[in-house]
Amino acid sequence: MKLFLSIVTTALFGFISSQSLASSEIHPEAFAGLSHDAFNRLELNNKSNQLSFELDGELIGLPFSITKSSTGHSTNVSFTWTLPNGYISATKGENSLFGQMHLNNKHFILTTNQAGIWAVELPPTGLSFNDCGFAHGSSSDQAKNTAYIAQSNLSDKAAGTIVDVLILHDSAISNRYPGALLQARVDQYLHVTNQTFANSGIDLAVRQVGLELTNYNFDDSNINLLEQLQQSIEIGVGSQGLSNVPQLRADSGADLVIFLRTMDIEKRGNCGVAYYPLPIDNNNFDSSYGVNILADGMSSWSICTDQLMAHEIGHNLGAGHHNTEPEDRFLPDGTGFAKLGQYGTVMGSFGTGDANRFYELDYFSNPAVQCGGSPCGVTGLSNNTRVINQLKTVVANYQNSLSNAPLPADFGVALTDLDSDGVLDRDDEFPFHNTETTDTDGDGVGDNSDAFPTNPNETADFDEDGLGDNSDPDGDNDGVDNISDVFDFDPSETEDSDRDGVGNNADDFEFEAAESKDSDGDGTGNNADLDDDNDGVIDIDTTKQDLLVISVGNNRMLRFDAQTGLAKGIEVLPNDGLFTFQSDLTYDENFKRLFFTSASSVKTLDLMNPYATPKLLISPYYNPAALTNLNTGFPLAIEANEQALDPNGTTDLFWTKIGRSNAASDVRGFSIGQNTLSTYAFPFFSAFAQGENIIDIERVGQQFYFLGQVNSVYRSTREVFDSEILGNGNYSWLVDPYAMVATDDGRLIHSDQARNKLVITNIETASYGGIFADLATLGYSNPTGMDITKDGRLLVAVSDQNTILQFNLDSQEFLGELIVGGGMNQPHKMLLVPQLADRFNQDKDKVLRPNAGNWFNPATSGRGFNIGVFDNRLQVLWFTYDDDGLPIWYTSADFLLGHEFDTELLKTKMDFDGSVSIESIGHINITFDNERAATMRWQIGDDMGEEAIYWLQFSGEPESINHTGMWSRPDTPGWGTAVITNGDKTVMIPFIYDEDGEPRWVISNVSESLSQFDLDMVAVFSDTLCPSCSGEPDSTIVEAGSMEFDLSGNPYWSSDLTWPSPVAGSWQLDQTAIIRISSVPTKPR
Incomplete structure (x- = not known):
């Protein structure tokens, strides 16, 4: 890719190199599909007993003296830590980091691959977390389940219960996390699970007693694998790559067997799946149902997070989803808990795309524990903690404990503030919304957004008449009661005769559902009209x-x-x-x-x-x-x-x-x-x-x-x-x-x-x-x-x-x-x-508008044009060279008629008093094929020429702030600067004058600043690129000084520029106020 001016070649090559380097980095395949800018490489620093890394403009410090857990299988350290603007829950391994982090109201997944450590920023909407395909193959006979638990004479207060887990995996997951990375990834799952038990007041922990590779490499559904795994354990003979599973379980003494594999929503069907415990007589439960499947990573719109293991083990312990039907619960109160729009517990189950999937706290439902500013459950209805406490000993006794693996460390309740609003999540009724903390009337709308914060029946008052919308008989106060008003909250409309969604007052065809607008008033609706604005240009080129x-x-x-x-x-x-x-x-x-x-x-x-x-x-x-x-x-x-x-x-x-x-x-x-x-x-x-x-x-x-x-x-x-x-x-x-x-x-x-x-x-x-x-x-x-x-x-x-x-x-x-x-x-x-064919099909004065910014001919790189759009007019600046090879600019301005811009070519000159005189030196014609391509014809004296020119795009990213346009003093004194923003990159080309008043131009380096620019400027000279010159295009670049632009709230321009010889003079400005005199650019087409 080349800029039309050779001055930026060096800077642009740097841009291309950095882009190539970025694209050659191997992003974590577990989160393939997210955009490039979602991936942030982290460099861990470990100095003075403090782990730190930089992200989102902040230095994140994590002292090693924090509360931590260790699995004993390695030197990995797991921790949960509150940050000034969020929190982090992670496991640090040798040259690795796995976990999740909330920072500045953004959610990051921390992961590691062979290329390094990454913080992957998740989009705020559009994903689902931990989509669970709970298997109902096990019993949901609540009366029998209750009786068998009672007959087993089990205590719900057993202290220090440990459930041993054997974790199996396939080759795909070990390829994703080679070597020590896999253990670090597993340790993070275990850490979140045990932290969730602690937060919920459950005296229970899981301990890893094995991490084993199997030969099961079928790319099938999770439910199919679950059934295969359960049957292998039940009959004691594994098949289809699970042949060693019964022996592995027996040798490890594992109570639960978990299979970890990669996520593929089309093949897996869900993030995870598990069985409830299955009672088989008065004193025993079928331990073969102590299995679950975990899928790791992201696939399409589904993402499987660190809470997945806690969720699936919850099922193995009798915990149900928040919306489990009564007949499908292990016990009548065995459901999760959620306040829709506010928060939910780890056993929430919401469809992909439901925003409530994003609001999951690390708690099992428990009315005796506070989360989200109120009890974290409902007695007799949502109390998974009670169910887990009754079954934890059952599950812990599936197998005799054989492992000498160290017991998990003690966990305390994690005091987090996910939305960084200064209120702990356990006290915050909106722990994921930093603009709300309290809901006085309990209607699900925070007090700050609720027009009636103490009335649970009302939240809004559209017409501001003091009556809530739910009880107001005329919600828009247009004199027509809601019962007769098709548009309850639009005072300009009451009827829609053709039921097309457009009110009769705005509908040009109130009895034709296929039409609603007639831009040119010719009696034919826009949908059927081939020329909506009747400007002689058909709307679509067939x-x-x-x-x-x-x-x-x-x-x-x-x-x-x-x-x-x-x-x-x-x-x-x-x-x-x-x-x-x-x-x-x-x-x-x-x-x-x-x-x-x-x-x-x-x-x-x-x-x-x-x-x-x-x-x-x-x-x-x-x-x-x-x-x-x-x-x-x-x-x-x-x-x-x-x-x-x-x-x-x-x-x-x-x-x-x-x-x-x-x-x-x-x-x-x-x-x-x-x-x-x-x-x-x-x-x-x-x-x-x-x-x-x-x-x-x-x-x-x-x-x-x-x-x-x-x-x-x-x-x-x-x-x-x-x-x-x-x-x-x-x-x-x-x-x-x-x-x-x-x-x-x-x-x-x-x-x-x-x-x-x-x-x-x-x-x-x-x-x-x-x-x-x-x-x-x-x-x-x-x-x-x-x-x-x-x-x-x-x-x-x-x-x-x-x-x-x-x-x-x-x-x-x-x-x-x-x-x-x-x-x-x-x-x-x-x-x-x-x-x-007509980009503005409802405006007879417009057919197209070329993209504002730089245009050039790749064959004559080193000169070019800048096009400024002024509503229906264009200003075209031609940055070229005079017969002496000195930089010079010409200007032209006129209406764009259809696809054609045709007008005089002008040369300006600044007099000693600062006034500008204008001389007509020729003619310019530009015929636009579309917004990005045109043919330019020019005539200066006896010389003339023609060439194809194209809009120059030097970044493929969208603009967060687009400064593109012509900028000058508010009184438009005949000079200014062309600003060109592409993506996150901006170039300035000031069109100014030398000591003799001749029009000259300089060009800046490429800047990645948003609104404040400190720029190095250069002048360009060429003996072969003037309009009438010939020969191989060539140019010379000479440093010319610096300029400063602030294009934020009160834009200004400072300049310390000295023209290099043979051009004489300088251009000095000190915070001169400027404005954009051209139109704000529309989305490039």
Whole structure:
């Protein structure tokens, strides 16, 4: 990548080098899928008896004199420690650190791999923690369980009870944590478990008595492994890689056997699974049910944390989830405890995407213990501690104790303050919300946010009339009672005749659900109108397409020109959600909008609106901001039914989910209007094979094809709900299919990751149709998403090379690489969408706006342009050289008419009194192809020329603060600075004057500051880059001084610049006030 000015070449090479170095670091594979900036490398310092590391701008110090535990298996040290702005619970091993940390209201996972120690920042929403698939194969006969416990004459006050655990694992987990790392990882699980017992007032601890590798390397579900493990112990003979388990358990005297493996939500189905104890007679329990499975790490939207072992052992001790149905509890009061929206205990069970999953305290429910400012349970209903106390001796007696492993250290109650608000979690009614600590009326809304903090029946007063919204008969005070008002909280609307979600007052078509707006007043609604603003430019170019690509490695959706491969920017930003390998996207042609799955949700984006941001459409579980919910956290494939817009103004959206049991899967659907949604109460398509996951959906006309993860293909129509399998279901030519496309000539083309091939299935005969392309022989691997262009090209993403390939669909000829890099990191699903001809389809005065910033011709790097956008006008600065090779700038300003900017080229000069005179020296014309590409034509005197120019992007990251634009004194004296921000990098190009009043420019180094910039400036000279010059482009860089800019609240500019010879003079400023005189930039397109 090159900047258009050679001065920044050195700085930019440094940027490229650092980026390459960062990408070569091996991020922890346990948390693959998070964006690059989520991973923070830690360097541990161990000086003066203090462990410390730096994170988030703070030095985190941990004295070794803290309360700690040791397993005795190694020198690992586990601890829980309160920080000034959070807390840390971790295990330090030799050159390793595992645990979790809250710091400045951010949640970090601490982990270690062979590359080093990492603090992995988790996104604030969109993940699930410790998704549990509790097995009900053991008894839930509460009367019998109670009787057997009583007949066993067990005490619930047994002191110092120790449960010995044998931890088994497969080769995958030992590869993830080689050598001593695995023991350190296990020690952290044990530490959190024992700390949770202590916090809950349970006199119980678990002790590791073995850590053993097995030969069980099947990539199957957790429930299947659980059953295999239990049966191996029950009959005393292991199989399928578990042959040594019965002997290992007998030799170690383990009461519980735990199997630790890697997480894969599609294969495992959950983070963990366990059995309740199973009583078999009046005095005995079946010890073979003392087993559980733990999956380590993150997969898609599910993350398995350090609390997982405590949770699953809780099941082994009779503890149930907070929402366990009465008939499924081991004892009637054996449930967890949760105050929704506030906090929950370690046995909480919430669906993926439910925010309550983030609010888990290290406690078992116990009404006698305080957590969250009140009793941590309900007597007779939520008291897992009572159940555990009655069963801990039962479980501890599963086996005679044989191990000489040291007993766990004593644990005290951990006094933590997770939200760093100064109130301990045990006293804080909102331990995860730093703006709230008290809920006086107990309605779940903190006093600071509650309009009626002492009234449990009211929390808000929309119209501020003193009546709470729940009791106010007219919530918006518009004179229409709520019972008759379709819009209770919108005083500008009361009726919606066509039920399209747009009130009659704002609806241009109040009786047509398919339309609501007519921008040009021509009587045709925008959805049907080909030219919404009647400016003579059609809204959509039906001959061209753009390509949207989900890039899971850096968590974003990118847009490219499907004809040229030119990058068009970030369509969906990283902070708009979380993309994973389960994410999918589909286009709704009726309303020109995108549907996509992110952070367990279905979101929508208006592709016609350049200012649009994604909106939550369908949440995984109840969310008042969504139209409905999926009732699952794992949507898998989606497809819009692009039939002609029906009279009700709706589009069908079909979706499927990961099947987390062996039940048959189905495809469900919603009927979605512009602002409304109807849920179908029945599956659209069913009759898939048992245990099948549908990973892709393709539609040809009204025929739907479904790709199953077990390699089968199904077919159905919109009118016939049951699907049929194509052929006999034996698709031996598919090994690991990822996606598919359907062609008009009856082919299904699959991307097969295991074979690194594109494989054809003949639809009519349901037979093998051959190899479309052998990607391995072409040097590519890991094919993912695909789509077919209107001009007959098959586009294929290859994740390992971050490249989009193109093939001739008919001849199967390889046409080369369409896109290489382009900001992609592990490209996943992709989708072709219509290219917009009129980017401002509802504004007759605008067709497009070029991206503000630097533009250049790569062939003449060293000179270029800066384009400032002033609403409907552009100012173009040409940074070039005069005939003597000295830096000079020209300017031009005029309206942008359609795609064309055509005006005079001007040269300014500063007089001795500071005034500026203007001379017309020629002409400039720029015709924009799109926001990032144009053709520039110029004429100066008798000289003229033409060249292609492109918007310069020198960072692929989104901007947190975008200063791009023209900045000058408020009185705009004819000089200023061009500021260019790309991602976290900013460059300044001041356009100023020398001693003789001639216009000169300098350029800064690349800065990564946010708003305050101390910059080194240089001048550039060239004898070959002036407009009429020829020869090999070359330039000379000379230091020119320094400048300081503060672009925060009261922007100013200071300058100490001396022009290098042969330019004379200097440019001195002392905190001169400046403002941005151009428009604030919109999202780059």
